[in-house]
Amino acid sequence: MGPFKLNISFASIPYDRMLALESGEVSVEGVDLNFIPLNHPRDIFDRMSGGQEFDASELSLSEYICRHAAGKRDLVALPIFPSRAFRHGFIAVNSRTIKKPEDLNGKKIGVQLYTMTAAVWIRVVLQQHGVDLSTIHWIQGSMESGEAHGKPSTMALIKPVKIEQNATGKSLSQLLEEGYIDATIGADLPHCLGKAPDVGRLFPNFKDVEQQYFKATGIFPIMHAVVVRKELCDRHPWLATSLYNALDNAKDVARIRMRFLDCLRYMLPWMASELDEIDKVFGGDPWVNGVEANRKTLEALVDALHEQSMIADKPSLEELFAPVRGQNWKVGWGTTTATR
Numbered sequence: 001m002g003p004f005k006l007n008i009s010f011a012s013i014p015y016d017r018m019l020a021l022e023s024g025e026v027s028v029e030g031v032d033l034n035f036i037p038l039n040h041p042r043d044i045f046d047r048m049s050g051g052q053e054f055d056a057s058e059l060s061l062s063e064y065i066c067r068h069a070a071g072k073r074d075l076v077a078l079p080i081f082p083s084r085a086f087r088h089g090f091i092a093v094n095s096r097t098i099k100k101p102e103d104l105n106g107k108k109i110g111v112q113l114y115t116m117t118a119a120v121w122i123r124v125v126l127q128q129h130g131v132d133l134s135t136i137h138w139i140q141g142s143m144e145s146g147e148a149h150g151k152p153s154t155m156a157l158i159k160p161v162k163i164e165q166n167a168t169g170k171s172l173s174q175l176l177e178e179g180y181i182d183a184t185i186g187a188d189l190p191h192c193l194g195k196a197p198d199v200g201r202l203f204p205n206f207k208d209v210e211q212q213y214f215k216a217t218g219i220f221p222i223m224h225a226v227v228v229r230k231e232l233c234d235r236h237p238w239l240a241t242s243l244y245n246a247l248d249n250a251k252d253v254a255r256i257r258m259r260f261l262d263c264l265r266y267m268l269p270w271m272a273s274e275l276d277e278i279d280k281v282f283g284g285d286p287w288v289n290g291v292e293a294n295r296k297t298l299e300a301l302v303d304a305l306h307e308q309s310m311i312a313d314k315p316s317l318e319e320l321f322a323p324v325r326g327q328n329w330k331v332g333w334g335t336t337t338a339t340r
Helices: 016-023 041-051 061-069 117-128 172-178 206-217 230-235 239-258 271-282 292-307
Strands: 006-012 031-037 056-060 075-084 092-094 108-111 137-140 163-165 183-185 199-201 222-229
Touching (some): 031 239, 056 061, 056 075, 075 239, 117 222, 222 230, 222 239, 222 292
Parallel strands (some): 108 183
Antiparallel strands (some): 056 222
16 A cells, blocks of 8 residues: 545646646645646636535636735635736727827726636736826626626725626627727736727737836736635645645746757747747746745736735735645755745
């Protein structure tokens, strides 16, 4: 009879940085892991936040922080960040009415879900470019259907915000194309972008703008973290570190393999050039995990949630994340820096 292993279910998008974990090439010490690959984050979030169908999963970081700030402490986050994205390129506008960011003041903007992390970061961008968020009338709903965006278990806002649930029966994409709303923001772009003549990006040169943003702030926005049912971590204090190390190791495997250019692992014809650019812009690992290495980005998100009336008080990062062992020893790789 072999040593006891804890059975843990874990739901995630099957990102490249999760594949070694999903295949079993990277194991979780002390754990028999049931990796459940799902293809849409909203499905994972709704099932974890609403019903705790999994022992662990990725979760919208803004939703997790809002839950924690509202006193719901049944989940605890690990400082593993499987999803990050710059969002300047995810603002689509009706170019008949919107020529520059300030033109959005007083307008109707479609958003998949006001509380989603992508929308939080985009509102920060809009503020930085002269948009007064208090003047915006938000229309909330699915980008590509007339329905709601999933079935989220969101917390109530601290102060009133002008949010209207889309009841037109049309998608946000259709409403933008028809001129009923002036812009959309969120984790997706509207289907009409590139097809409707009067719909375009607010920042057509979004890549340049995003690189300038990173150079000025050092922030590569975090979208999702990994969460675990708190009662499991309380009963098994070693579990947080085991999961953290395995997830971080799987990410490192993906980074190493991404750089094997003899035959391209991804369908990116100029992969070598992309890697050179990543090294030039980031000077290291853009997907670094751990609290300290991401403190500035995490604190910026907490500040934004507070300013946008989503949390009443700002929790410390130390109370948001489970403690994990400081040094991650990797056989054959040496050790990582102590940034846990």
